[in-house]
Amino acid sequence: MTASYPSPETIARTELPNGITLLVSENHDSPAVVLSGYLWAGSLGEAPGQAGLANLTAAMLLRGTEARSFGEINQALESVGAQLGFHGGVHTAGFGGKALAEDLDLLLAILADCLRRPIFPSDETEKLQGQILTDLQRREHDTRRMADLTFNALLYPDHPYGRSVQGYKDTVSGLGRDDAANFYRRCYSPQGMIIVLVGAVQAGAALDKVQAALGDWRTPGVTPIRMGIASPAPLTETRSQAVIVEGKTQADVMLGWLGMTRTDPDYMKASLANNILGVFGMMGRLGDDLRDRQGLAYYVYSRLEAGLGAGPWAAVAGVNPANIQRTIDGIRGEVRRLRQEPVSADDLANSQLFLTGSLPLRLETNEGVAGTLLDMERYGLGLDYLQRYAGLVNAVTIQDVQEMSLKYLDPDVYVLAVAGPTPEAGQS
Amino acid sequence: MTIHKHTLDNGLTVVLKESRRAPVTTFWVWYRVGSRDEVPGITGIAHWAEHMLFKGSEAFPKGEIDTQIARNGGAMNGFTWLDFTTFFETLPSDRIDLSLHIEADRMVNALFDPQEIEPERTVIISERQGAENSPTFLLGEEVVGAAFRVHPYHHDTIGDMCDLETISHDDLWRHYQTHYGPNNAVAVAVGDFEAAEMLTRIRDRFGPIPARSKPRPVNRPEPPQRGERRVRLEGPGSTAYLQAGYRAPAATDPDFFPMLVATSILTGASGMNLFAPGPPNRSSRLYKALVETGLAAGISGSLPAMLDPFLYDVTVTVRTGRTLDEVEAVLDAEIDRIAHEPIAGQELHTAIKQAKAQFAYSAESVTNQGFWLGYSSVVANTSWFESFLDRLCAVTVDDVGRVAEAYLVRRNRTVGHYVPQGA
Numbered sequence: 001m002t003a004s005y006p007s008p009e010t011i012a013r014t015e016l017p018n019g020i021t022l023l024v025s026e027n028h029d030s031p032a033v034v035l036s037g038y039l040w041a042g043s044l045g046e047a048p049g050q051a052g053l054a055n056l057t058a059a060m061l062l063r064g065t066e067a068r069s070f071g072e073i074n075q076a077l078e079s080v081g082a083q084l085g086f087h088g089g090v091h092t093a094g095f096g097g098k099a100l101a102e103d104l105d106l107l108l109a110i111l112a113d114c115l116r117r118p119i120f121p122s123d124e125t126e127k128l129q130g131q132i133l134t135d136l137q138r139r140e141h142d143t144r145r146m147a148d149l150t151f152n153a154l155l156y157p158d159h160p161y162g163r164s165v166q167g168y169k170d171t172v173s174g175l176g177r178d179d180a181a182n183f184y185r186r187c188y189s190p191q192g193m194i195i196v197l198v199g200a201v202q203a204g205a206a207l208d209k210v211q212a213a214l215g216d217w218r219t220p221g222v223t224p225i226r227m228g229i230a231s232p233a234p235l236t237e238t239r240s241q242a243v244i245v246e247g248k249t250q251a252d253v254m255l256g257w258l259g260m261t262r263t264d265p266d267y268m269k270a271s272l273a274n275n276i277l278g279v280f281g282m283m284g285r286l287g288d289d290l291r292d293r294q295g296l297a298y299y300v301y302s303r304l305e306a307g308l309g310a311g312p313w314a315a316v317a318g319v320n321p322a323n324i325q326r327t328i329d330g331i332r333g334e335v336r337r338l339r340q341e342p343v344s345a346d347d348l349a350n351s352q353l354f355l356t357g358s359l360p361l362r363l364e365t366n367e368g369v370a371g372t373l374l375d376m377e378r379y380g381l382g383l384d385y386l387q388r389y390a391g392l393v394n395a396v397t398i399q400d401v402q403e404m405s406l407k408y409l410d411p412d413v414y415v416l417a418v419a420g421p422t423p424e425a426g427q428s
Numbered sequence: 429m430t431i432h433k434h435t436l437d438n439g440l441t442v443v444l445k446e447s448r449r450a451p452v453t454t455f456w457v458w459y460r461v462g463s464r465d466e467v468p469g470i471t472g473i474a475h476w477a478e479h480m481l482f483k484g485s486e487a488f489p490k491g492e493i494d495t496q497i498a499r500n501g502g503a504m505n506g507f508t509w510l511d512f513t514t515f516f517e518t519l520p521s522d523r524i525d526l527s528l529h530i531e532a533d534r535m536v537n538a539l540f541d542p543q544e545i546e547p548e549r550t551v552i553i554s555e556r557q558g559a560e561n562s563p564t565f566l567l568g569e570e571v572v573g574a575a576f577r578v579h580p581y582h583h584d585t586i587g588d589m590c591d592l593e594t595i596s597h598d599d600l601w602r603h604y605q606t607h608y609g610p611n612n613a614v615a616v617a618v619g620d621f622e623a624a625e626m627l628t629r630i631r632d633r634f635g636p637i638p639a640r641s642k643p644r645p646v647n648r649p650e651p652p653q654r655g656e657r658r659v660r661l662e663g664p665g666s667t668a669y670l671q672a673g674y675r676a677p678a679a680t681d682p683d684f685f686p687m688l689v690a691t692s693i694l695t696g697a698s699g700m701n702l703f704a705p706g707p708p709n710r711s712s713r714l715y716k717a718l719v720e721t722g723l724a725a726g727i728s729g730s731l732p733a734m735l736d737p738f739l740y741d742v743t744v745t746v747r748t749g750r751t752l753d754e755v756e757a758v759l760d761a762e763i764d765r766i767a768h769e770p771i772a773g774q775e776l777h778t779a780i781k782q783a784k785a786q787f788a789y790s791a792e793s794v795t796n797q798g799f800w801l802g803y804s805s806v807v808a809n810t811s812w813f814e815s816f817l818d819r820l821c822a823v824t825v826d827d828v829g830r831v832a833e834a835y836l837v838r839r840n841r842t843v844g845h846y847v848p849q850g851a
Contacts, residue, residue, distance in 0.1 A: 023469025029449040032788045047483055065505060071720070073711040079698065079778045083708050083787025127722050134748045135726035141665040142848065199818050246850065249557040281494030282482070287493065295547030298555035316560045350499045359503020362519050364450045365792040394573065 005359065005386040006369060011202035012385060018218055019191035022210050022375050024203040027366060031106050033199035034366035035084075035111065036374055038092035040224035041187040042164050044176070052167015054187075056086025056132065058095075058182040061114040062086060064125035071125055074109055082107050086114070088165050090170060091229075091308050093188075097368070101200035105209060112213035118184060125177040136169050146243050146419035147187045147252035152241045155258060155312055155415045159232045189215060190224040196373045198366040229309035235257065240416035245424075251321045251420020255331050256314025257408050262306040265315050268392050269400040270304055270313065270408065275351040276343055276401065277334060278302025278315055285337075286315060290330045300331075308378075313408055314415075321420050332411040341407045342398045356390040430573065431810050432623045433653035433802065438639045440610025443801050443810055444623045447794055453619025454518040457535065458806050460614075461607035461806055462511045463585040465646050466734070470599050473589015475508040476552055482506065483544045485537040490544070492506035500526055503795070509585050509594040511735045512605075512806045515684040518795045521620040525629065531615070532633035535608055539576060542597045547558035549592065553644065555587045563665055563846050564743060571657045571671045571844035575739055579650040589813045595703040608642030646806055649736065661847050667725075668746040669846040673715045677738040679807045685819045686827035688731055689779045691740050693771055693828075694762065695729025700800065707786065711778075717762050720847050722824055723750045727797035735807050739842075740835070750843045760838075767832045770825050773839075783820050 012024040035389045043054040057121035060083065077084055077099075084107060099107040140147045149164055156162030166172075186266035195214075197206045237285060260266045278286040283301040290300045297317045338366040362368050363386075376385050432444040463474050484490035497504045502519035515534075517527035559565040569584050570595075577584040586609075615634065617626050653675055677683040692698070696709020709715050709727070718724040725745045731737060744755050790796045804813035 027449075030788055031790050032792065071711075071716070072706070078696075078711040078782065079706065079774075080665070081707070081782040085708070098789060100788060127720070129745050130722055130749075131725040132718070135746065137666050137748055138745075141563075141667070189633070193711055245664070249560040250554065281491065281498045292491070293547065294669070298551055298558055318554065320554060320557060333719035352497060353499040354501060357499070358519065359501070360450060360452050361501065361503055361518060364452055364794070367792075 002278070005363060006373065007174070007387055008383040011383050012207070014207055016211065016215055018215065019116045019189070020193045020195060020210070020214060021105055021377065022194045022207060023194070023377060024201070024206045025198045025369050025373060026201065026203060027198060027369070028200045030366070031200050032234055032366060033099055033101050033197060033201050034370045035097045035107060035195070035197055036095070036370040037039060037193065037195040038374070039115075039188060039193045040191075040226040041089065041093040042091040042181075042225065043072055043163065044088045044091060044160050044229070045183065045187045045225040048163060048257070049171060050179065051163050051171040052165070053175055053179055054093065054130065055165050055167065056128065056172070056175055057183045058086040058088045058093040059128055060120050060125060060180050061118045064119050064121045065130060066112070066117040066119055076106060080106065088172060090165060090395045093126065102119070104201055108209050108213040110114070112217070113316060115188065115214070116217050120177045120181045120327050121182070121293045123178060128264060129172060129175065130222045132166065133169060136166060136172065139166075141245055141250040142366040143245050143248055143419040145330050146245055147316075147417045150241050150258065150419060151254040151314065151415060153211065154241055154417060155256070156167055156232050160229065160309075161232070161309060177258055181245075186222065187225055189219040190217045190218075191222070191224050192231055194374065194377050196370045196377070198370045198373070201298070204427060207291070208389065219278055228399060231310045232258065233415050235410075235415065238416065240414055241418075243362050243417070244422060245419050246421060248421045250318050251418055252317060252325050253317045253324060254417045255414055256312050257303055257410065257414055259286045259311050259313035260306055261308060261310055264403060266407070267306050269396050271355070271406045272348065272351050272396045273338065273401045273404040274302055274304040275280035276311065276347050277338055280351050285334050286331065288318065288382040294326070294330065296330070297329055300327070321422070324418055325418075328416065335405065335409045339402065339409065341410070343401050344397065348398055352393050352396070355393045359386070359389065384426050429816060431570050432627070433810055434627060436610065436631060436635055437636055438635065440634050441614040441805060442627060443614060443805055444626055445618045445797060445801060446621060447618050447797065449677045449792070451521050451620050451795070452518060452523040452794055453524040453621055454516060454619060454794040455531065456516040456616040456798045457721065458614040458802040459492065459513040460612050461513050462509055463521070463583060463645070463818055464510050464580045465607070465643070466580055466583070466587075466622065467646060469591060470595055470603070471583045471591045472552070473586070473591075473603050474586065475585050475601060476548065476595060477509045477600050478506045478513050479548055480540050480600060480604070481534045481538050481577065482542065483548065484539050484541065485533050486539070487533045487537065488530060490570055490676055491521065491813055494768055495596075496526060496530070503528070504639060509621045510738075512582055512803070514802060516798060522777065523616070523827045524619070524621070528633045532637065535610065535634070536637055537605065540597065540601050541603060545600070546599045547809050552586075553589070553592050556589060559586060559710060563663055563669055563691075563848070564671075566663055567671050567844050567846040569660055570661050571673050571842050572739065574659050575673050575675065575842040576650050578648050579736065580646055581650075581736070581738060582650060584816045585714055590654045592719055603683055606643045610634055611639040612643065614802055614805045616798050616805070618797040618801065619847040642808035646766075653840055656838045659842070659844045659849060660846050661844060664850050665848040666850045667748070668752050668848055670744045670746065670759070672742045672841050673695070673840045676731055676738055676835055677831075678735060678737050679812065681737070683834070684733065686823045686831040687740065688820065689776060689823050690766060690828050690832045690836065691731045692779040692782065693775050694766060695727060695742055697779070697786055701793070701796055707782070712719055712764070713762055714759070717758050718744060718755060722759060723747060723755050733807050734803070752847070753842070756843070763836050767823055767836045771828050773825060776823065776825055776828065780820055784817060787817060815830045
């Protein structure tokens with residue numbers, strides 16, 4: 001079965017002279033192509049007082065170029081059922097799109113146009129800002145997003161990961177088209193840019209097309225912000241905050257810790273520990289206890305986010321405000337158990353079987369393959385990662401799982417964010 | 429695409445499609461029962477019963493289905509909506525027998541253990557309360573409720589809170605005994621298999637299950653609407669939303685396809701990927717009229733294919749600083765325009781090409797294909813799905829004008845305003 005996964009033999013990887021790396025994986029079973037990638041133009045390049053600028057700049061790329069207006073771009077793409085979008089991140093600005101294979105030239109032409117010749121029209125900037133501000137206002141009344149925002153601010157004080165990539169009302173409203181245009185001039189460069197193409201296109205033809213669209217893009221003097229990121233100060237005591245969101249019927253609870261980077265040798269061991277804690281089957285042990293046995297929550301799970309810097313490792317639950325304390329106790333109880341009792345051989349084997357066995361499903365669609373190739377390149381996992389993957393998963397031991405929980409998940413020292421109505425609003 | 433269709437002696441409809449793109453297979457069982465079959469007092473019961481099918485049988489004790497599917501590298505879920513209840517597993521193809529075993533077993537052997545009712549009651553109440561946190565859920569529930577006075581589409585699938593608090597074990601058991609039978613179900617497999625061999629395996633598993641007596645359908649057609657209905661909802665937040673629901677043709681109505689073109693022009697193409705957001709709609713008329721002009725932060729529309737006439741729904745997020753009345757005036761002008769002026773040939777052409785692209789994207793996933801084959805079997809039939817693109821291609825500019833004039837009028841709609849009470 002592993003023979004059919006993308007491998008060094010089937011992934012065509014090319015570095016262009018201007019610093020772009022192209023990865024192509026052919027799949028001729030459907031007449032479509034997926035495009036995905038990023039540049040090093042994330043929010044690390046913005047001042048804290050301009051939070052949201054990198055995100056605004058990325059989204060503005062589509063909103064007018066020297067050759068096409070925003071309306072013309074939309075018309076050109078949508079009239080053939082194609083799509084293209086840009087989004088901000090902390091380290092990078094990402095892009096993604098898809099088209100029928102017959103329209104790949106158009107998709108690449110518009111991608112190149114947006115990346116190379118954006119004009120940041122004032123009226124479009126103002127409109128987009130208005131949409132972002134409306135969204136930020138909605139965020140204030142969204143318990144899930146407020147719990148997440150608050151959790152990150154607590155876990156990463158004075159750290160770029162603690163700031164919202166979308167920004168805040170006061171920072172976004174202070175931005176203008178010149179800020180975006182300047183950020184673009186300062187940060188956008190083909191140096192280190194990744195493009196992944198998956199679908200019904202020959203690798204050689206794909207290279208020619210990308211070369212034609214972007215091969216002569218050069219940005220002398222621009223140094224992309226491709227820096228490492230320090231970990232924040234370790235947690236020495238519990239930090240918690242409750243945010244009142246009036247009028248809601250349910251509260252969101254997020255309880256967690258600082259995790260690790262994606263390239264940390266701990267990552268795979270921690271993935272298994274996390275799978276057992278709050279993913280496997282119907283949300284792992286957290287689901288068994290808090291959802292199934294206690295009936296406290298429709299969703300309760302844990303997630304491990306490991307990136308270029310150390311990401312959060314957290315449990316998330318949506319519960320009636322009257323049950324917040326029981327939920328916190330339940331999460332801490334399961335974490336304590338994971339530290340005190342070695343997991344059973346069955347529990348570990350189940351999670352290992354899930355992670356290795358679900359690969360064919362994850363790689364079924366062009367989008368699934370593109371996302372995987374992007375991660376392989378971003379974290380330097382190697383083109384043979386999918387061939388090595390089962391070995392990496394199966395090398396994790398019962399002791400590893402316990403060590404990870406002892407190292408990262410302290411049931412007495414954690415970060416806790418709760419967003420919801422006042423507890424009195426709840427009903428048991 | 430060759431679709432194989434069979435009916436077993438016990439009445440189970442079987443729909444099979446070979447797809448060799450990846451070594452995975454999806455298997456679905458669709459029950460012709462949804463919240464449309466509920467009456468006041470037991471609203472939400474179809475969805476709750478679906479949850480109980482994950483709570484164990486003799487062969488698969490509680491938790492065992494999740495564990496078995498996960499350790500075999502699969503994905504699974506269950507969904508309930510107005511017209512249907514459905515369960516699926518997608519697995520590496522050499523493991524798909526596990527799915528057949530699970531689904532044949534729980535068609536008749538689910539325990540509905542009384543001990544499991546109370547914990548699940550609070551889980552479902554939590555699901556409803558989570559939904560109530562969203563203003564668009566609250567508004568949608570009011571608009572649909574006002575649009576349907578008689579038809580059971582009136583209530584949301586999650587059910588009303590008073591019923592979730594009182595539904596009993598006996599109610600749930602009766603629902604299961606009434607609606608879960610082979611003659612009320614459609615089994616669908618798409619993936620890397622030989623159709624003849626798969627049919628044999630399905631017959632082996634499901635053939636011995638006896639048919640049940642056909643449930644009596646809840647038959648309460650909605651009377652014609654005789655004028656615009658309006659609801660105003662106040663709630664937390666600082667963002668206003670407008671939702672307009674136009675009474676729309678059912679899936680099998682010849683007007684459905686022209687209507688689909690009209691809605692595609694107004695609010696964009698429909699997505700066909702079950703697990704992804706719909707495609708962008710930035711070249712649609714309402715995006716240009718409302719978002720491009722700075723009145724709205726976003727718009728969306730949907731015309732679901734349904735057993736009975738339902739709604740074409742337009743939802744607008746009002747931009748901070750603008751008003752519901754400003755948005756509604758522009759919406760009215762655009763609706764009047766499509767109802768009274770012919771669309772451009774290019775718009776028709778675009779709508780068709782977009783649908784073709786969405787079909788191609790959707791075909792990458794066997795799970796998506798299984799969904800669409802099962803869904804269309806329940807709301808129409810498989811040939812409805814097979815001929816989907818041909819029927820869309822047959823739509824003319826005049827057809828679109830005719831249905832727009834008939835359906836997209838004020839007397840045929842329910843308008844809802846969500847008026848935020850926060851700062």
